[in-house]
Amino acid sequence: MTDNRQLANLGLFESKVPRYTSYPTAPHFTTGVQRPEFERWLRAVKPGASISLYVHIPFCRRLCWFCACRTQGVRTDDPVHSYLGTLMEDIGQVGLALPEGVTLARLHWGGGTPTILSPKMIEMLAGRIKQFMPFADGAEFSVEVDPSEVDEARMDALAAAGMNRASIGIQDFNPEIQKTIGREQSFELTAATAEKLRARGIHSLNTDILYGLPDQDRASIEDTTRKLISLGPDRVALYGYAHVPWMAKRQTMIPEDRLPNSISRLDLYDAARKLFLNAGYSGIGIDHFAKIGDGLDVAAREGRLRRNFQGYTDDRCDTLIGLGASAISRFPQGYVQNVSATAGYLAQVRDGKFAAARGHAFAGDDLLRARVIEELMCAFRVDLDKIEAEFDEVEVDLRLELARVHQKFSPFTRQTNAVLEITPQGQPLTRMIAREFDAYSMDAAGHSLAI
Template identity: 45%
Template sequence: MQDALVRRLSSPVPRYTSYPTAPHFNEGIGPQVYTKGLARLGKANRLSLYAHVPYCDRLCWFCACHTKQTLRYEPVEAYLKGLHAEIAAVGRCVSPEAPVTALHFGGGSPTLLRPDDMVALKRCLEQGFAFSPEAEISVEMDPNDLDEARHDALAEIGMTRASLGIQDFDPKVQKAINRIQTFEQTRGVVEAARQRGVRSVNCDILYGLPYQTMETLAETVRAVISLSPDRIALFGYAHVPWMKKHQTMIDEAALPGVVARFEQMTMAGEMLVTAGYEAVGIDHFALPADRLAVAARNGTLRRNFQGYTDDQADALIGLGASAIGQLPEGYFQNMPATGEYLRRVEEGGVAVVRGYALTDEDRARAFVIERVMCDFGFSFADLAIRHPLFAATIRAEACGFAASDRDGLCRIEGDRFMLTGAGKPFARTVAAAFDAHLSSGRGRHSIAV
């Protein structure tokens, strides 16, 4: 019975790091709309910045990010010149009184940058924006890139959270995904970050990888726990070769089936909870004192393009090729192709090529979907206060979904629509029930577990 339920409820659905999701963005949203939205950000608006570095010195075959491999540093230098120009142009549009409370360097591999370039990029951002003294600075790190000079540079830019991609420590799995990384390397990076005062360490683990078994995954989880990271992300591998051609290098016959994936997810999650981590949303775990765990407990957990966060910023500004941002008006995405991104920045300072202008109904549904993904439910009263025009419609949909639910995924309890324990692993599937755009058929998605 359980296996049949897993198969039936694992149909591809969005990951809901935004609503509407990226396939619904359109080219009617361009630089003029974007700069006007930026100009409206002022003293009362907290800002979060995302800086994208779309280069790696090796291409991991599992990766679904916007990145490319380079063994030469010249393309990176040229890209950084354009990124500096975009930062300056965007910064001029935003009030100098708007405080930056969070900055995330993503990729690609930001740690591919030379130490002096890391420091110069942070200085450029500080010249363009007003940073709060308490701003959180997080960096995605590839242990294979790092040396003492880079560790020192990361300390100089004020990194407060180190995010390490681990995926799996089993040699056979690593070879199959072209991600060779030893436990000793990883432990050395964690120790170096902590020695330099980093107060939060995040580690990413993937399940559903080729040749991965319950035993090998359990070994990886135990090894990660031994590092005592503050947060652990337990992601399901998203096999999307129609979108990321390098994933064709992965032998599909070696991938675990959907039931095996579900069993891997369940086992790894139980191991983390037993080790003292608190479950956060569908795929994160955090120590009880960590800010993410606190946010999950007090109902302030958020979800954006980086996944689960405690970031309460009013606007997310995306910088770099393919970067996506969110302003009160809606979503904005930069040109993904690096060459065209650089040309657009050189000509106009900004590189937005598409986006989405939110309607009142979109905002109401975005609120509901985010709460389902973060809290596994939502309050009808809260919905009515925040989005009165669409509260009755969405409440009727929620009650109808609960009434027709034959799998015990959810229930109506007083004022709340709630997922049950059985329903929580399928939160993406439940959230999709409130997605008014999903039936348009735009975009293909990864399986739901």
């Protein structure tokens, strides 16, 4: 309780801060970066480099009320067919602009619901990608699999296409809570999907659940967590539900008066976290857990954990290309986001143009601050000497800022020379501490609760 009072004094329970999957964060992207930069940065990828590719499928059969993803509900396959045709054109134009010998170390299909694609569509999309960007040795190919929108034939097609990691969204196993958030998906269906994927040789399973949903209490989240652990996932993301109805209109269906308050959210997070740790999972960054020996666990132990738009990763590629409506690319030179609206994306690509619409070119101390924030988010610790050694030239000295941050957050931080560490009790404050190193204004967007 003493900790809670101190955390409250620091503003943990009412602060709204970014999740820092990028720095600067997407609300700071501008139209100052568009197609010319995208093309120039694409052509500057080193010949023979290994890169990552994200493909966005912005369609779902049902629109779950809690979900803030950019996606649209579809009843027929026509819009999906039409989108896929354009995506194939986009893959071609991006592939042709890349230099010789580029291979894929990581491929991720996200959405929306990638498993809305029929087996034939899965085969076509995977074939087109491999035609222009073949897999590197040991490549990882992951797909977000919706248990309600996948059948045996689709699973066969995904396995044949080379998928070796599946991601299953769960949120909560309690049927009443599922009704309240507009996403019904029984434990039995999820368990059967996991089993069928494993039977096809897909042994790496990611899952995610949410804390902070309406009517959740300690007993319910413990029940969901135990059920999830019984499925033996390799990785788990335990995200805080972000209630942002001004950005995601569907969330107006969520009864606000039944949402747990911030102190209860911290309690729910703690309850689930303890169960994962007791079950032998290792804690990864602020909200992930991994089995001992999993790639994320190893990367965290070796200090190689990174953070990107999909959360925590052990991906070391410095180029991530995002294809599809609203997808974001990251190059060593900056970020580029595609046109967000599906219709706009289709129009631009059909016109023979790249779909780049906005972005950010790294300048000044962006990359230094990005690394400091990433280190805090990944390791709860930052060593300025070590980070500065990664740069030829250092634009600003962050030591004064580091000392100020320590003064503000002590006793939840410790400082030794140029090293700032967040104590285990202070870890819920991590996003707030990271924000202290963010040089951009916080007013540009409605961020989610710090806890």
